[in-house]
Structures are given as structure tokens and as C-alpha cells.
Amino acid sequence: MIVQTQYVTFERELRLHSGATLGPITLAYETYGTLNQDRSNAILICHAWSGDAHVAGYHTPNDPKPGWWDDAVGPGKAFDTDKYFIVCSNTIGGCSGSTGPASIDPRTGKPYGLSFPIVTIPDMVEAQRWLMDHLGLSSWLTVTGGSMGGMQALQWAVSYPERTRSAMVLAATAALSPQTIALNEVARQAIYADPNWNKGDYYGRTPPNAGLAVARMIGHITFLSDASMREKFGRRLKNEKFGYSFETEFEVESYLRYRGNAFTKRFDANAFLYLSKAMDYFDLAYGLPSLAGAFRHITDTRFLVVSYTSDWLYPSWQSKELVRALLQNGLDATYVEIDSNYGHDAFLLEVDRLAEITRDFLKRVETTDWRITVSI
Amino acid sequence: MIVQTQYVTFERELRLHSGATLGPITLAYETYGTLNQDRSNAILICHAWSGDAHVAGYHTPNDPKPGWWDDAVGPGKAFDTDKYFIVCSNTIGGCSGSTGPASIDPRTGKPYGLSFPIVTIPDMVEAQRWLMDHLGLSSWLTVTGGSMGGMQALQWAVSYPERTRSAMVLAATAALSPQTIALNEVARQAIYADPNWNKGDYYGRTPPNAGLAVARMIGHITFLSDASMREKFGRRLKNEKFGYSFETEFEVESYLRYRGNAFTKRFDANAFLYLSKAMDYFDLAYGLPSLAGAFRHITDTRFLVVSYTSDWLYPSWQSKELVRALLQNGLDATYVEIDSNYGHDAFLLEVDRLAEITRDFLKRVETTDWRITVSI
Numbered sequence: 001m002i003v004q005t006q007y008v009t010f011e012r013e014l015r016l017h018s019g020a021t022l023g024p025i026t027l028a029y030e031t032y033g034t035l036n037q038d039r040s041n042a043i044l045i046c047h048a049w050s051g052d053a054h055v056a057g058y059h060t061p062n063d064p065k066p067g068w069w070d071d072a073v074g075p076g077k078a079f080d081t082d083k084y085f086i087v088c089s090n091t092i093g094g095c096s097g098s099t100g101p102a103s104i105d106p107r108t109g110k111p112y113g114l115s116f117p118i119v120t121i122p123d124m125v126e127a128q129r130w131l132m133d134h135l136g137l138s139s140w141l142t143v144t145g146g147s148m149g150g151m152q153a154l155q156w157a158v159s160y161p162e163r164t165r166s167a168m169v170l171a172a173t174a175a176l177s178p179q180t181i182a183l184n185e186v187a188r189q190a191i192y193a194d195p196n197w198n199k200g201d202y203y204g205r206t207p208p209n210a211g212l213a214v215a216r217m218i219g220h221i222t223f224l225s226d227a228s229m230r231e232k233f234g235r236r237l238k239n240e241k242f243g244y245s246f247e248t249e250f251e252v253e254s255y256l257r258y259r260g261n262a263f264t265k266r267f268d269a270n271a272f273l274y275l276s277k278a279m280d281y282f283d284l285a286y287g288l289p290s291l292a293g294a295f296r297h298i299t300d301t302r303f304l305v306v307s308y309t310s311d312w313l314y315p316s317w318q319s320k321e322l323v324r325a326l327l328q329n330g331l332d333a334t335y336v337e338i339d340s341n342y343g344h345d346a347f348l349l350e351v352d353r354l355a356e357i358t359r360d361f362l363k364r365v366e367t368t369d370w371r372i373t374v375s376i
Numbered sequence: 377m378i379v380q381t382q383y384v385t386f387e388r389e390l391r392l393h394s395g396a397t398l399g400p401i402t403l404a405y406e407t408y409g410t411l412n413q414d415r416s417n418a419i420l421i422c423h424a425w426s427g428d429a430h431v432a433g434y435h436t437p438n439d440p441k442p443g444w445w446d447d448a449v450g451p452g453k454a455f456d457t458d459k460y461f462i463v464c465s466n467t468i469g470g471c472s473g474s475t476g477p478a479s480i481d482p483r484t485g486k487p488y489g490l491s492f493p494i495v496t497i498p499d500m501v502e503a504q505r506w507l508m509d510h511l512g513l514s515s516w517l518t519v520t521g522g523s524m525g526g527m528q529a530l531q532w533a534v535s536y537p538e539r540t541r542s543a544m545v546l547a548a549t550a551a552l553s554p555q556t557i558a559l560n561e562v563a564r565q566a567i568y569a570d571p572n573w574n575k576g577d578y579y580g581r582t583p584p585n586a587g588l589a590v591a592r593m594i595g596h597i598t599f600l601s602d603a604s605m606r607e608k609f610g611r612r613l614k615n616e617k618f619g620y621s622f623e624t625e626f627e628v629e630s631y632l633r634y635r636g637n638a639f640t641k642r643f644d645a646n647a648f649l650y651l652s653k654a655m656d657y658f659d660l661a662y663g664l665p666s667l668a669g670a671f672r673h674i675t676d677t678r679f680l681v682v683s684y685t686s687d688w689l690y691p692s693w694q695s696k697e698l699v700r701a702l703l704q705n706g707l708d709a710t711y712v713e714i715d716s717n718y719g720h721d722a723f724l725l726e727v728d729r730l731a732e733i734t735r736d737f738l739k740r741v742e743t744t745d746w747r748i749t750v751s752i
Contacts, residue, residue, distance in 0.1 A: 017620075018618075018620035019620075020620075114622070117620075118620040118621060175611060176611075177602060177605065177606060178605040178606060178608075178609040178610060178611060178626065178628040179597065179600075179601075179602045179605045179606075181611070181626050181628055181629065182593075182596075182597050182605065182628050182629070182632055183597060185593075185626075185628070185629045185632055185633075186590060186593045186594055186597065186632065188622070189589070189590045189593060189632075189633070189636070190566055190569070190590050192586075193566070193569070193570060193586035193587060193589070193590055194569060195571060210568075210569035211569060213565070213569070214562060214565045214566050214569055214590070217558075217561075217562045217565060218562055218594065220558075221555065221558050221559060221562065224555075225555075226553060226555045226688070226691065229553070229554040229555045229558065230553060230554060230555075232554075233554040234554060235551060235552075235554060235557070235659065242394075242657060242662075244393075244394035244395075244396075244493075244494040244657070245494060246490070246564070246649065246653070249656065249657075250554065250557050250561075250656070252554040252557055252558050252561070253557065253558070253561040256558055256561055256562065256565075257561075257565070260565070273622065277622070280625065280626070281618060281620070281625075283611065286618075312602070312688075315602065
């Protein structure tokens with residue numbers, strides 16, 4: 001499956017959640033499969049922190065690596081491109097084609113850096129809604145994603161219930177726990193501590209790679225679980241025996257150093273910071289007496305909430321709280337807890353189990369009439 | 377209770393586990409209570425990563441803060457200074473009075489920095505054994521400690537079973553899991569990434585405080601639990617509402633920044649690195665077919681192993697594996713899992729429960745004859 005990244009630029013300003021404005025806005029996106037006659041088979045896949053619009057397939061015949069969720073998106077897969085028209089767009093605030101802190105600020109002709117405004121999950125969804133209109137789509141059959149992608153799926157249902165027939169929320173939460181905020185903050189501090197960061201003003205110079213690598217290493221620990229690290233690495237040494245030095249001794253150290261370093265070649269440190277803040281700010285219950293209140297305007301959207309037993313970043317108790325709040329509103333919400341050792345990464349890896357659940361869920365959504373019409 | 381730190385310098389060289397030598401060696405230590413006639417009431421308390429010899433009491437009448445485990449050590453407390461003669465010494469490789477990387481290397485007249493040799497938990501115990509001889513003690517009634525202190529208690533039983541009547545191992549392990557090694561490695565990388573670290577050569581210049589603060593913040597996250605962070609901070613904001621900036625938004629961020637920064641005022645970055653490596657290397661099963669083999673020479677030492685339900689740094693499954701290995705050797709081992717939300721910090725905080733268990737355990741140890749005599 002060969003796919004091209006497409007770009008659309010909106011020559012207007014987006015009023016952000018913070019009160020600031022951002023514009024013009026470019027969005028990078030990819031589409032897979034064919035839109036049907038009545039435009040009822042469109043699915044939006046939202047990516048996580050370090051993801052991009054390239055969810056599946058290859059960019060060229062010789063491309064060494066497929067998109068980030070190729071196991072789940074394609075002909076006959078969980079998100080079947082023979083049946084559905086699938087859209088994935090890079091979020092604003094990121095660094096993979098959509099407008100973010102590394103983009104040129106048209107007012108100054110220089111990269112935004114820290115003058116880029118804070119963007120939130122609702123802001124990302126709003127930009128995606130512009131793309132939806134641009135594509136001539138009045139509703140999504142489902143909006144889905146894991147981690148930060150799951151937060152966007154939830155936000156779609158809250159912001160545009162009349163355009164969201166269903167939401168599949170994987171390994172996500174309605175609000176980050178203090179432990180997860182703390183982990184994000186330490187990752188940020190690692191970047192701030194790198195003198196090359198220079199308060200975000202490093203474009204055209206040496207970027208803060210050392211700080212970004214440390215930040216990403218923290219991430220990699222949280223994506224795995226105690227059990228999966230024992231399976232994957234144990235206490236295996238890089239060499240035959242202890243070297244008694246500060247060189248890499250254990251395979252797990254080697255893995256982290258490699259992953260941290262590799263990340264700096266493909267990701268912008270400021271974008272990393274902005275996306276971490278977007279997640280911290282995400283809180284559907286913010287300003288409300290309880291989470292249930294967040295869903296009070298929703299009537300017909302169906303929900304599938306999936307958590308993974310060993311995910312300690314967005315643990316199952318959070319998904320259960322979310323489902324409880326949906327049920328308190330009388331909404332149609334299904335909860336599945338998948339038994340997995342893979343930790344938070346399970347949403348990317350446990351695709352066979354996900355495929356079964358997705359097929360059943362989408363069949364139910366498809367066979368239920370959707371009478372809401374939206375003029376775009 | 378007013379106490380003074382004492383110092384002893386051994387003008388000889390210690391052959392380290394790595395094969396390197398270290399000497400002369402100074403140890404900082406404190407003692408509490410009175411040694412009885414037959415010298416049978418001595419207890420060694422071993423400190424954790426950031427601890428020191430000052431386990432309890434005050435250094436001056438106006439001292440604003442007592443020692444690090446004052447809740448557990450003192451008249452009538454878990455470790456009752458009216459009954460026992462208690463010794464606590466700063467480990468080698470640290471920075472609180474004992475020989476470590478910030479000490480002057482007598483061969484060069486300059487601080488060791490990274491020319492300081494890697495020290496291990498057995499090396500720390502060996503230096504403590506010199507102190508034991510210096511104090512004229514032939515056996516410890518018990519050796520105890522939490523975290524890295526618990527590793528030393530275990531090592532005492534393995535290295536010197538004939539001088540260790542019992543070991544109380546709290547919130548510790550016989551070998552770090554890959555997840556904990558990974559967390560240590562990221563903390564080290566945060567220090568390495570600070571240009572002020574300068575490969576350990578920063579004494580007399582600006583120390584790598586930014587890197588050390590990040591490293592310590594990672595530590596603080598691992599000392600707490602998801603549940604205790606929810607209780608302690610929740611998603612409470614520093615100000616009334618979101619400021620939508622990179623300033624501190626959440627109380628938990630504020631806590632981490634404060635703690636990270638405060639730590640740099642009292643701890644040496646190189647010592648932090650060396651102690652993290654000592655823990656990584658600790659593995660009683662290293663080179664053996666199984667952990668049980670580590671205890672094969674022990675006959676009379678009794679063990680109390682305590683873990684805490686929400687401790688995810690040294691989780692209960694590790695303590696259970698340890699107890700199984702002790703029992704496989706026919707040893708007298710008691711295991712207690714304390715239900716606590718405090719995470720790894722529970723060993724410092726759940727002192728009431730610990731006091732009960734300690735009293736019962738020590739009574740059993742005291743009333744059992746100890747016929748082994750050691751000439752020192």
C-alpha cells in the first residue's frame with residue numbers, strides 16, 4: 001500500500017482554548033481506502049505523542065518502514081481499508097508537517113519557538129474539524145486513537161457529538177494522573193536543562209539533543225511495564241561480565257541510549273514540550289463538578305473504551321472512571337480490559353485482540369441508523 | 377537526643393570487588409545508646425541512596441531537623457536506644473563524610489572525580505566491617521535498612537553470617553529489576569547531559585546542578601506511588617486556574633522542582649552516580665545458578681523481609697523471591713507485606729507498624745543463643 005502525505009493550509013486564524021490565536025494553519029494528513037457514496041464510512045485515527053499522519057502503508061516502494069500502526073490499518077486489518085475511508089492527520093503543535101513551534105511565524109518570518117501558543121487537545125480537534133469540512137465529511141463512523149490519540153477521540157465526542165457516531169478510546173484517560181504529569185514535567189526539565197535548548201530558540205543551531213534524549217528515555221520506561229522489561233531484557237549484560245565502569249553494562253541501558261538518541265533525529269524538542277503540555281491540560285472535568293457533566297450534551301455517540309492490564313501510564317482505573325461517567329449519562333459504552341504484559345505500548349502491539357473487538361464494535365455502529373444531519 | 381558524627385580513618389587499602397583498590401578510607405558514623413557488658417546489643421542501620429550517618433537525634437540543641445529515621449530510632453522507638461547500641465555509618469562512595477568521589481585522592485592531591493573506583497554493596501559492607509572491628513564488636517544483633525540499606529543488610533548476612541545474628545531487609549531486593557536499572561540509567565544520563573558535569577571534573581567550579589535536579593526528580597516519582605500522588609497532589613493547581621504557559625501549573629510540578637533543586641544543595645552529583653551503579657551491580661545470584669545458592673553458607677542468621685504493597689521500585693514479588701530462596705536453604709525467614717499507599721517511601725513512613733514487627737523479631741533473636749564466637 002503506497003500512500004502520500006497531503007497538506008492543506010487554512011488561511012484563517014484558530015481561536016485557541018487559551019484565548020490566543022493561531023493561523024494560518026497547515027495540516028499534514030493521509031487517507032486510505034475509498035469514501036463510499038453516502039460518505040458514511042469515514043474513520044479518523046488520531047496519533048499519540050510522537051506519532052504523525054503516516055499511520056499505515058509505505059511512502060515509496062523501497063520505503064524500509066511502514067506507518068506507525070500498519071499492523072492495525074490496511075486491507076483486511078482491524079481498520080479495514082477495503083471497507084473504510086481512513087483519515088489520519090498530524091496534530092497542530094507537532095513537528096511532522098502540521099503547524100507547530102518549528103514552523104515559520106508569518107508575522108516575523110522566523111520559527112515560532114516559544115512564541116508558539118500553548119495548544120490543547122480541544123484545539124487539535126478543532127483543526128481536525130477544519131480538515132473534516134475540507135474533505136466534505138459530515139460525520140465520522142468512528143474516531144479512534146491510543147494514548148494522546150484516545151484523548152482526541154474523547155474530545156471529538158464532547159466537542160462534536162453530532163459528527164462523531166462513535167469513539168474508540170484506547171489506553172487513554174479523561175485527565176492525566178499527577179504521576180503522569182510528574183513524568184511529563186521531569187521530561188520537560190531534562191530539555192530545559194540542556195543549554196542548547198536556549199529557551200526554545202535553537203532553530204538553525206545545535207538543537208538540545210542531549211536533553212531531548214533523556215526526556216524520551218523517561219518516555220520509553222513508561223511505555224513498557226515491569227513485566228515486559230523483564231521478558232525483553234532481564235538483567236542481561238551487554239558484555240560477558242561486569243566491566244565496573246560507567247559504560248553500558250546492561251542491555252536495557254543500551255536500548256534506552258539507542259532509543260533516546262534515535263528520537264532526536266526525527267523529533268523537535270519544542271514540539272515534544274508543547275504536546276506534553278497539551279496532555280497535562282487535558283481534563284474533561286475541568287471546571288465541572290464531576291466527569292459525568294462533560295458528557296451531558298451527548299445523546300447518540302457510542303463509546304468503546306479499552307485499557308490494558310499492565311499500562312501504568314494510563315491505568316485501568318482511569319478507564320473505569322471514564323466508563324462510569326459515560327454510563328451515568330445513559331450512554332452506550334462498552335469497556336474492555338485487555339490482559340497484556342506490554343504496558344502502555346500494548347495499544348500498538350495487541351492488534352489481534354483489538355481487531356476482533358473493533359470489527360464487532362464497528363458492525364454495531366454501522367447497523368445503527370444515524371439520523372443526525374450536519375450541513376458543512 | 378544530641379549526637380555527634382564521628383570519623384575514623386583506616387590507613388590501608390581496601391581490595392574492591394572490581395579488583396581495584398581504595399585507601400586510605402575515612403568513615404563517618406554515629407552511635408546511639410550504650411553497648412552492654414557482653415557486647416551483644418549492637419545494631420547496624422544502613423542508609424539508602426541519599427542518606428547519611430545521621431539516622432536520628434539532633435546535632436545541636438537548635439538543629440532544625442533530626443536525623444533521617446528519627447521516627448524509628450530513639451528511646452522507646454522501633455530501634456530503642458535505651459536497649460540497643462546503634463551504629464550508622466555513611467557508605468563509601470557517598471558524600472556525607474566517608475571517602476567518595478569528592479574526596480581528595482592522596483596520590484594526586486585533587487578530588488577523585490571519575491578516577492574514583494566503582495564501589496559495590498559488598499565493598500560498602502567490607503568498610504563497615506572495618507568499623508565494626510574498630511568498635512570492638514564481634515556480632516550485630518541485627519543489621520537493617522531500607523532500599524540500598526536493605527541490600528547492605530542482605531550482603532552482611534552473605535559476607536559475614538557468623539557476625540550477623542539477624543538481618544531486617546526493608547523495601548529492598550536481591551537484585552534490581554531492569555525497570556529500576558533503567559530509571560537509574562536515565563537519572564545518570566540527565567547528569568551526563570549537563571555540560572557542567574564535565575565528565576565528573578567539576579570540583580571547585582559550577583557543579584551540574586541542573587542535571588542532578590532532574591535525576592533527583594525521577595527519584596522522587598519512584599519513591600511515591602500513583603495512589604499517594606493522588607492523595608498528596610491530585611490535579612491541584614498552583615494558581616486558581618490554568619495559565620497556559622510553561623510556568624508551573626500543577627502542585628506536583630512545584631513539589632518536584634523544589635525537591636530537585638533542594639537536593640543539589642546537599643548532594644554531590646558524582647556520589648549520586650557511584651551509588652546508583654553500586655545498586656545496579658548488586659545481584660546476589662550473580663554467577664550462581666540461582667538466588668538460593670547465595671545463602672548456602674548461612675546457618676544461624678535469622679531474616680525478616682518486609683515489602684510494601686505500593687512500592688513499585690522494589691516490588692513485593694522481589695521480596696517473595698528472596699524469602700523463597702532463604703527458605704530453600706532451610707533458614708529462619710519471616711516475610712511481612714505491609715499494606716501502604718506510600719510507595720517506596722513507606723519504609724521511612726510506616727514506622728508504627730514497623731515498630732511492632734521489629735520488637736517481636738528482635739525479642740526472638742535476643743532470646744536465641746548465639747554460640748558463634750569471632751575473634752577480632
